[in-house]
């Protein structure tokens with residue numbers, strides 16, 4: 001029962017991963033599916049969610065479901081969660097991954113359109129809160145569940161904007177940091193609220209992950225500012241953290257923020 005492999009298995013569990021169609025969301029859905037969970041993938045575009053769900057099904061031979069979700073509106077979240085519940089009648093794991101910091105809009109505060117600020121906070125903070133409310137309600141009724149909120153080092157430390165300027169990049173808006181700090185705060189307080197009901201709530205704060213669209217100079221500069229000497233790797237570096245927080249291995253862990261940043265946030 002408590003063998004090490006069993007502590008990291010998710011057989012029979014139902015997991016919902018928001019924004020799970022690509023990049024970190026897909027990696028985490030992939031890890032949960034490999035550990036035996038049936039996985040619901042949401043995306044703002046149904047076709048993307050379907051493609052990801054199909055790819056996970058082929059890879060792991062488990063059950064998957066695709067649902068369309070833009071989490072900015074509470075009513076859409078409620079509808080998506082209701083659709084998820086019609087599948088298996090329960091949700092054991094929620095990974096609140098949907099969101100993101102960089103877009104096409106100007107990032108510097110004084111040039112930023114207030115409408116973009118509202119959109120950022122809606123996507124990255126209110127959307128997470130809506131999902132916590134709707135899925136948390138279900139988990140509380142079940143008397144069990146694990147909520148994992150994806151925050152960021154941006155919610156923990158300020159940013160050295162010189163490496164963005166040097167590499168001709170827009171950088172990250174202040175409102176992204178505000179939203180992610182909000183996610184870390186709500187994680188702690190929600191953990192307090194839901195612990196007596198058997199529901200665990202934790203956050204993961206990734207550091208920067210290397211992507212093909214990032215200038216080489218930036219990847220290099222970011223790595224130099226990171227104790228472990230590099231940016232995060234897609235397909236690898238977030239999988240262990242999410243599996244730990246989703247699995248029985250973390251049954252005595254709640255209200256925590258697991259920082260997966262190669263040490264970025266410890267160097268000032």
Ligand SMILES: NC(=O)c1ccc[n+]([C@@H]2O[C@H](COP(=O)([O-])OP(=O)(O)OC[C@H]3O[C@@H](n4cnc5c(N)ncnc54)[C@H](O)[C@@H]3O)[C@@H](O)[C@H]2O)c1
Pocket residue numbers: 018019020021022023024025043044069070071072096097098099100101122123127150151152153205206207208209210
């Ligand atoms: N990539 C990084 O370096 C990094 C670092 C720290 C934290 N994060 C966080 O990790 C998570 C995933 O990041 P990623 O790099 O894979 O991002 P990504 O942009 O590749 O994917 C984010 C996903 O969220 C979805 N999404 C965005 N806004 C949404 C909304 N309003 N409603 C529903 N879905 C929405 C997108 O469609 C996409 O599928 C995000 O929360 C991001 O803030 C990323």
